[in-house]
Amino acid sequence: MDDxxxxxxxxxxxxxVICLYRAAVGPTTQDRVLGVxxxxxxxxxxxxxxxxxxxxxxxxxxxxxxxxxxxxxTVALSRYLEAEGWKEAA
Amino acid sequence: xxxxxVAGAFCCxxxxxxxxxxxxxxxxxxxFTRLHPSTKCDTLGACSVxxxxxxxxxxxxxxxxxxxxxxFLLLSSATCGHAIGRSALRRDIPYWRKDTGEVKGxxxx
Numbered sequence: 001m002d003d004x005x006x007x008x009x010x011x012x013x014x015x016x017v018i019c020l021y022r023a024a025v026g027p028t029t030q031d032r033v034l035g036v037x038x039x040x041x042x043x044x045x046x047x048x049x050x051x052x053x054x055x056x057x058x059x060x061x062x063x064x065x066x067x068x069x070x071x072x073x074t075v076a077l078s079r080y081l082e083a084e085g086w087k088e089a090a
Numbered sequence: 091x092x093x094x095x096v097a098g099a100f101c102c103x104x105x106x107x108x109x110x111x112x113x114x115x116x117x118x119x120x121x122f123t124r125l126h127p128s129t130k131c132d133t134l135g136a137c138s139v140x141x142x143x144x145x146x147x148x149x150x151x152x153x154x155x156x157x158x159x160x161x162f163l164l165l166s167s168a169t170c171g172h173a174i175g176r177s178a179l180r181r182d183i184p185y186w187r188k189d190t191g192e193v194k195g196x197x198x199x
Contacts, residue, residue, distance in 0.1 A: 008101045015112045
């Protein structure tokens with residue numbers, strides 16, 4: 001079962017690296033925020049899988065704080081981009 | 091043994107939706123359509139893997155933490171998608187028109 005979970009974690013990690021493409025070349029800044037959000041969610045799931053692969057309980061607390069930070073980062077960036085007078089960087 | 095099979099099935103469902111979300115994020119034409127597969131990836135994919143891990147771990151002190159993380163993901167993913175979509179709408183980001191197949195200006199022109 002540990003090997004199976006490792007394979008799942010590897011597949012999700014490769015997916016996260018592919019999602020970095022949208023964060024790097026996204027035409028608008030909102031695309032970049034969206035790509036970073038997806039990469040963060042996949043990292044969260046990989047941390048939860050690592051908890052059970054290594055049988056270390058404290059990684060779940062890391063995952064929980066990661067979920068909270070991801071939410072705050074995305075909402076704060078969106079509110080910042082929404083403000084008046086902000087211009088799209090070329 | 092049955093526990094491992096159920097956990098593996100949930101993990102496979104989650105990985106399938108993660109691959110689906112990645113494909114949608116790369117292939118969709120503009121921000122508003124990219125929001126759709128990305129929120130599916132968050133809710134269905136991540137929550138399926140978390141449910142699978144909850145089944146695999148069984149009755150332990152990790153179970154309530156996993157349930158809290160899953161419920162928080164269900165709430166926060168929808169809120170993040172709404173925040174990004176609203177910021178894109180307020181900043182007049184160009185959107186995709188089906189009839190022309192091009193990414194046009196935000197004022198409907």
